[in-house]
Amino acid sequence: MAKAENKNRVLLDFEKPLAELYQKLDKLLALQKSGKMDMSEEIKMLEKRIENTRREIFSNLTPIEIVQVARFLQRPTTLEYINMIFEDFVELHGDRNFADDPALVAGLAKLDGRSVVVLGHQKGHSTKENLARNFGMANPEGYRKALRVMRLAERYGKPIISFIDTPGAYPGIGAEERGQAEAIAKNLREMAELTVPFIAVITGEGGSGGALGIAMGNRVLMMEFAIYSVISPEGCASILFRDATRAKEAAVNMKITAKDLYELGVIDEIIKEPIGGAHQNPELAAKNIKSAIIKHLEPLLSLSHRELIADRYQKYRKMGIFKEE
Amino acid sequence: MSIHDWFKRKKLQKETEYTHERLDIPGNLWVKCYKCKQTLFAKDLENNLKVCPKCNYHFKLTAKERIKQLTENDSFKEIDASLISVNFLNFRDTKDYGDRIKETMLKSGLKEAIVTGFAKIGEIEVALGIMDFSFMGGSMGSVVGEKFTRLVEAALEKKVPVVVVSTSGGARMQESIMSLMQMAKTCAALGRLRENGIPYISVLTDPTTGGVSASYAMLGDINIAEPGALIGFAGPRVIEQTIRQKLPAGFQRAEYLLEHGMVDIVCERKKLKETLLKILRFFRD
Numbered sequence: 001m002a003k004a005e006n007k008n009r010v011l012l013d014f015e016k017p018l019a020e021l022y023q024k025l026d027k028l029l030a031l032q033k034s035g036k037m038d039m040s041e042e043i044k045m046l047e048k049r050i051e052n053t054r055r056e057i058f059s060n061l062t063p064i065e066i067v068q069v070a071r072f073l074q075r076p077t078t079l080e081y082i083n084m085i086f087e088d089f090v091e092l093h094g095d096r097n098f099a100d101d102p103a104l105v106a107g108l109a110k111l112d113g114r115s116v117v118v119l120g121h122q123k124g125h126s127t128k129e130n131l132a133r134n135f136g137m138a139n140p141e142g143y144r145k146a147l148r149v150m151r152l153a154e155r156y157g158k159p160i161i162s163f164i165d166t167p168g169a170y171p172g173i174g175a176e177e178r179g180q181a182e183a184i185a186k187n188l189r190e191m192a193e194l195t196v197p198f199i200a201v202i203t204g205e206g207g208s209g210g211a212l213g214i215a216m217g218n219r220v221l222m223m224e225f226a227i228y229s230v231i232s233p234e235g236c237a238s239i240l241f242r243d244a245t246r247a248k249e250a251a252v253n254m255k256i257t258a259k260d261l262y263e264l265g266v267i268d269e270i271i272k273e274p275i276g277g278a279h280q281n282p283e284l285a286a287k288n289i290k291s292a293i294i295k296h297l298e299p300l301l302s303l304s305h306r307e308l309i310a311d312r313y314q315k316y317r318k319m320g321i322f323k324e325e
Numbered sequence: 326m327s328i329h330d331w332f333k334r335k336k337l338q339k340e341t342e343y344t345h346e347r348l349d350i351p352g353n354l355w356v357k358c359y360k361c362k363q364t365l366f367a368k369d370l371e372n373n374l375k376v377c378p379k380c381n382y383h384f385k386l387t388a389k390e391r392i393k394q395l396t397e398n399d400s401f402k403e404i405d406a407s408l409i410s411v412n413f414l415n416f417r418d419t420k421d422y423g424d425r426i427k428e429t430m431l432k433s434g435l436k437e438a439i440v441t442g443f444a445k446i447g448e449i450e451v452a453l454g455i456m457d458f459s460f461m462g463g464s465m466g467s468v469v470g471e472k473f474t475r476l477v478e479a480a481l482e483k484k485v486p487v488v489v490v491s492t493s494g495g496a497r498m499q500e501s502i503m504s505l506m507q508m509a510k511t512c513a514a515l516g517r518l519r520e521n522g523i524p525y526i527s528v529l530t531d532p533t534t535g536g537v538s539a540s541y542a543m544l545g546d547i548n549i550a551e552p553g554a555l556i557g558f559a560g561p562r563v564i565e566q567t568i569r570q571k572l573p574a575g576f577q578r579a580e581y582l583l584e585h586g587m588v589d590i591v592c593e594r595k596k597l598k599e600t601l602l603k604i605l606r607f608f609r610d
Contacts, residue, residue: 169539171559171567176577177585180558181538188512189544193520208496208505209539209558216509230496230505230536240418240498253416254501266502316513317474319506320467321413 010074014065015057015276021050054276061225063251067233069225070204071167074279076286078120078163079105081203084286085293086111086118092149094141098178101142103134103170104214106149111161112294117153119146119214120163123204137170138210140183146214147187150194159197159297162214167232169210184213191216192312197300199293202226202258202267203278218312219296220266222258223285224273228266229256266319268296358382374594383551383594385531387433388440388457391490395598396453400445405475408468409436414501422499425461433459437468438493441476446488447602449609452480454489456537463493465537466500470507473541477514481521486608488601490528491542494560495535508540515544524608526601529556529579529588547604548588549597550579556588 011018025046032039061069069075082089086109093100106119123129123136130136138146146162153160169180191198191214200217206228222228231239233251238244255261258270271292274281303311356367361380370377374394375384386394392401412423430436438460444453454476456463473489480487496504518525527545529538532555539558542548550556557577565572575581579591592600 169558171564173564173568173570173572173576176557176559176564179543179585179587181534181556182543182587184539184558185508185512185541185543188509188540189516189519192509192513192516209508209536212505212508213539216513228502230501231498236498242419253414253418254498255414256502261502264502266506313513313517316506316509319503319510320471321411321500321503322467322471323409323411325407325409 012065012068012072012277014061014068015054017057018050018053021046021053025050051275054280058225058276062248063227063254063257064233064248066225066257067227067247067251069277070227072277072279073125075123075165075204076278076282077124078122078165078203080282081163081286081289082107082109082118082120084283085290086116087113089118093145095144095148097144098141099139101134101139101145102132103136103166104138104142104146106145111159111290111297114159115156116159116161117149118161118163119149120203121166121210121214123165134170136166136205137168138166138213139170139172139175140178140180143169143180143183143187143213147183147190150191150198154194154196157196159199159301160194160217161293161297162198162200162217164200164202164206164211164215164228165204165226166207166210167205168207169213184209187213188216192316193309194312195305195308197297197303197308198312199296199300201271201289201293202228203289207232216312216316218300218308218315219268221269221271221289221292221296222261222267223271223278223289224258225277226258227256228258228261229254359384376594381552381593383531383553385458385492387459388435388455391455392440392444392453394594395488395490395601396444396446401442401453402444403440403442404479405441405472406436408472410466410468410500412499413503414499416499416501418499425499429461433457435460437472438463438465439469439472441472443479443483443485446598446605449602449605450483450485451605452476452483452485452487454487456490456492458492458494458532461497463491463537464495464497464504465493465507465540466497466504467507469497470504470510473507473511474514477511477518477525480523481518484521484523486524486526486605487518488526488528488605489541490530491533491537492530493533493535493537493542495537504536508536511541512544515541519546524605526604528597528601530554532556534558534560543587545589547590549590549592549600550582550588551597552579552591552593554579556582 028039089109091107105122121136124133198217200215200220202222233247236250237246261267274284278285358377360382363379416422439456441454526547529550582588
């Protein structure tokens, strides 16, 4: 519990109005603790006020603020979600080719008793953890591990659930030498052909090809404060506006929020987050994800292999807006 | 941006001038090779398939030039020429995307960054897609993805092999998420082609990076690269900035990819047609 309280206190930039209220709350708590006065009523009221202020702030976030929430260090990671949503998780490692990629985790699990294969990008909560996980930026071996476990799922007829949270596929020398482009491209082609139900959940950052490389589900669900885009707002600003400081503007133009993507038909459902974002109440966030997964998985379970492939093909075949003269 | 990059950009700008302005203007007799700096007789360069006779530098080709080099006379029949990009996000960077499309159309004489159709290479009919870097850096938006997908679907129906010559900086940022979705769409179509046993030959030319390399360009049954072509997932500048190291010599060039097992063949432009034909005949017979 102490840890959860701590998490509340790490404020996002735009949550600054809460800092003062928390200071007041601390004073009241100290008074209460000293036993000199009964402040429980006041504490309750102030806590309510903090919640209301937070709700108000979060009901009106700008795209660049949503980017901050999506990238927040406190945001629950894939392994945390896996442990909250599934039972009997057994992590699997390695692409059987080159290495194990700690930036992309995968394994066997049970979803309310049903065997499923789960996978996703793994970030950390601290610099140390993030260095170990390469900030959730997978190398080719990560994408090949993902494909290996998806194939495993297919062989045994188990549904696949993927969690997307990455700034992008890793742009490094080794990644290029080992075929980052080929690894992602092959995943796209193979995901289209999978004969089992596949649900992708964008939980944090959906960074370009690195995200899509494990996200070609029959259904794509997205958390309320997650983002999904072809390039980061900073990257877009620096290339197109020739000015990296115009990321705020780029974030608006690019339409990267769950609401925008739902309107564009790219995602199938927006998963509601707790007030103040998933990190404020990871258990509730996980619960919401779980019910969304079950709701979308259920109708897919009765489809034949052929129907599942056709369903996926139609979903992506429709993507694109143009005119024909 | 480092000074190094600035010079690189200058060089790149110059090269574009040579390929797309100077070379196309009749009466411009002399051209300087961007790589070896030798002054070349423009006619010699044209006759050499736009490959520098002195240093073998492969100049960029327009779609029109590529079609002429690879296919039998008048055999190319274009399909889906009427697909046009629209600024559906009201995207605006330094310019409105809609205006940018119009200007690029005028400047390049093209309607999009890929031309698709059916043609004959030797005696063999193929579904042919040719990308053109002069149309917004060959970037892939909805139209490129759609034309590629329709080409593959048409090839499936006609049961003819697919040959696509790629050159692209990657996904078209002005179409944001929709350009990313084109990667999924095109690869799904290639999955169908594969299931049906129809061959797909991918020719990667300078440069092929980002969303196009990470989708259809890398998925050939056979991948062929032109000498010296820059091919990769991330651009060299992004990698340098991420790892804060100098990149090894020849990094991400066609020969480097061959060495690392990512392409089957590095093929000189003058041998490209005969190589394609050998491969096509292999699949036919």
